[in-house]
Amino acid sequence: QVQLVQSGAEVKKPGASVRVSCKASGYTFTNYGIHWVRQAPGQRPEWMGWINAGNGDTNYSQKFQGRVSMTRDTSATTAYMELTSLRSEDSAVYYCARGRRYSYLDYWGQGTLVTVSS
């Protein structure tokens, strides 16, 4: 069965960076992409971007351009999302989800809580 298992909760100081991992199993990793979505408390989910797990191409929301980097390790069937220059407004649960660029998100990870606090 398809599973996406994310890394554990993180606490970071303002200005630091965070890297969240998403380990995929149960399907051919390179046949799909991985999207990243975050949800801050009381806010609607927010799409951050996408990586094509096959060729590594990325597509980021303009809001995060310059601060986000999405990569993947095909041998480890794992995708990564790094967000730099963290501020308090980046405190949220970060999710990875399987999907192609213009297709629905059919499987999601369990979420990773990132807290940014001095």
Add this chain to the structure above:
Amino acid sequence: ELVLTQSPGTLSLSPGDRATLSCRASQIFSSSYLAWFQHKPGQAPRLLIYAASSRAPGIPDRFSGSGSGADFTLTISRLEPEDFAIYYCQQYGSALWTFGQGTKVEVK
């Protein structure tokens, strides 16, 4: 940016009731790119409906989606205890994917 507005914010119903959730877009777009998710606290979101009306594998037939243009609806024909959750609509047809703010279906 394509803004999705869901209504109502909260739906207070009893098991066995029918739930009707609305999702309205700020502009017309293809229904091929509209999904509905169920989300329970501490769990991964669950895809219910894609392309506005297609049920995802394993989703019970009490869940149905409809609509086109800028108005979409998720209907739960008879609420089961496990259906009390937050529901989000989401569009995936534009360069910037967006979500609605959610409808909470709670026990009356």
